[in-house]
Amino acid sequence: MNHIRTVVLVASLLLNPARKALTQPMTARQVDQLVQHNRALFHIPGIAITIIKDGQLILNKGYGLRSLRTKQAVTPQTLFGIASNSKAFTAAAVGLLVEEGKLHWDDLVTTYLPDFRLYDPLATQLLTIRDLLSHRSGLPSTTGDLMHDPDSTSFTLEQILFNQRFIKPTASLRSQFAYTNNGYLVAGAIVAKVSGMSWEAFVEQRILYPLGMTRSAASFQDCQTNPNLIDAHKRINDSVRVVTRYGSTKNDAAGGIYSSAEEMSQWMLLFLNRGRYGPSLSKHLLSESLMAELVAPQTIIPVGQPGSYQTHFAAYGLGWFLSDVKGYKEIAHSGQDVGMVSAVTLLPELGLGVLVLTNSDSGAASAITDQIVDSYVGIAGQDRTAQLDQREQFGRRARQTVLDSIQRQLARQAPLSSADLASYVGIYQDQWLGKVRISLRHDQLWFATERSPQLRGRMDWFGDAQFVVKWQNPELDDGVLIRFGSSSREVKSSFVLQALTSPGSHTYDDLWFERIVR
Structure with missing residues (x-):
């Protein structure tokens, strides 16, 4: 009996590398197996991944197809939409203006946008740039997104900003965390007003290009003719399809940037090196103190059970989620748009950075990231892919149960x-x-x-x-x-x-x- 159990266990480990009790950082071969396993299980056309350790790029690779339509391969240079990982770039753009003395984190929004209003007059008077960037305006999470999502709406950015005055708050200013995309649109408008150039031009000229991210773009409109660009994909009725992108710019400051695994490594290294970049880290994009401000807790986020990561605190900084993972500070953010997902994770004390980009709306980017991080912080026995699969299957069953119930109710009418x-x-x-x-x-x-x-x-x-x-x-x-x-x-x-x-x-x-x- 013991011999049979051993054979079964060995076969299971060979088929699913994530189940191995890893006590050492994953090798490139193990990461390859992990990524391919996730691609197959979650029907993801293409994935790109970057792993940085101690200032070195130890893995930078593409897997699968950039599009089911063209059948062309993903490479480290393939451009993906990074969606809400764009928020950290907006916060850094504000930081550049802070360093130049052109504004301050705690300046009132109405100083730069005098016609801006919230539903609550007192909140309008007190709202600061820091409040926008740390999701503590009091507005309910994601409310107002329908003005720019789906992407084909006729609202202009100016109209979206004007209409914030009609959205009722669900909390008082600075009392709790509620994730809002539109706060970053307001911050992007302030960057444009103060700098005298569009948010897109400012981010490209002041952040992307200095870091050598010359193929990256602050907007889909600036890269849509690039031949090495993914198509977005979505699972619809049990099949994966290419989905439409419209290329609006109004949401760019919250989620518009396109970049590659290769070039995002420069952005990750900037944070791991405390604002330094270039040969021998001789250049500073932002000062060390200002980089520290970007990743300092601003808004507390409630934490449940500590779980396998033994997480005891969570917060939002300025464009970043912050938490503790097995005693290490983790700086991370995810991004999701229709048919695209990104995940950036940094553990500066370990000199570790992990980036996963996918061209479908699966949660596999987080599962892959977590499995890699586990191997660096000493967590063994957690199969993050299986856990995600279980959650997604549960979600699909729950959704179908609701839809079936609705259909029965409709039939009775x-x-x-x-x-x-x-x-x-x-x-x-x-x-x-x-x-x-x-x-x-x-x-x-x-x-x-x-x-x-x-x-x-x-x-x-x-x-x-x-x-x-x-x-x-x-x-x-x-x-x-x-x-x-x-x-x-x-x-x-x-x-x-x-x-x-x-x-x-x-x-x-x-x-x-x-x-x-x-």
Whole structure:
């Protein structure tokens, strides 16, 4: 019996290298096996990875395909969208202006954008640049993202900034952490105002190019003709597809940068070397004290059980998440856009940096990162890939359970009369998202958002003054439940929205639509 168990265990380890009880840093071969295992399990077309140790680039490699459409291979030079890892560049851009004496972290936002307003007048008066960069404005997490996501909306950056005054806070200023992309759009606008150039031009000329990141770009528009560029991919109905990118610039300061494994290594080394770069680290992009400010805790984030990393604190700095991992300070951030994920992790006390880029929306970037970090901090016996697979399978089952329940409820509903359907027709308006038109065609109601043309679909009666809308574009989330103002079938004058399954990156909670035209 013992012999049989040993054979089974050995076979299992050969098939899944992540299960090995590693006590030494993973070798390049083990990382290759880990990455390929994740690619196959999570159906990821392409991955790029960088590992830095003690100032040396010990792995810089591409795996798989940059696109299922072209079948071309990923290389270390392949450009990926790094999404929210762009936030650290925005914070560094502010830092450059701080060092030049052109502004200060604790300057009021209205000093540079005098017309900017929040819903709360007191918060408007007190809001600082530091508040924006550390996610403590009091606004609810991700609320307002629908003005720039999906990417084809007609909102301009100026309109997005103006509409922040209509978003109701869920906490007082500086009282708690709530991750908001739009705060970084405001910070990007301040960089542009103070520097006299666009945020994109400032980041490229003052950060990317000095670091030798000359193929990287602060916007998709600046790199979309590069032949070594990934396509974004998304798993839709159990198949992986190339998804559309529109190239808007309005979200760039929160998530617009494109870079490669090769060039992101320069950005990681900048932080591991405390702001120094170049031959013999003879140049400074930012002073050591200012680099320390970027990665100092600003907003506390509650921590649950310590877990295998024995994490006892978590915080957000200026563009970075901060925590302790087995007694070491970890500086990290992830980024996710439609069909793209990035993960940057730095442990300065170990001289360690890990970057993983993927061209699909799987969480494998974090699983790969964690497995590599485990091997450097002495954690054995944790299979991060299997843990992720378990979570993703659970999430898919939970989502399908909800969708099946919705479908059964829809099937039980008796159809509404033409007169009842007509009572919902009209133009409705929310203060910050704008107008929605509900129309009736061939005894079928249709929902269409004026400013975000992808948010449209048929309305199916769900009972109790509610309708289900599944977006026509399968690349979006599962859709919304529309709840009108009362449970009767009388003429309705207002409605709210609720995500059908998980809200993902979109928050509908703050929206309230009132009929303005019948």
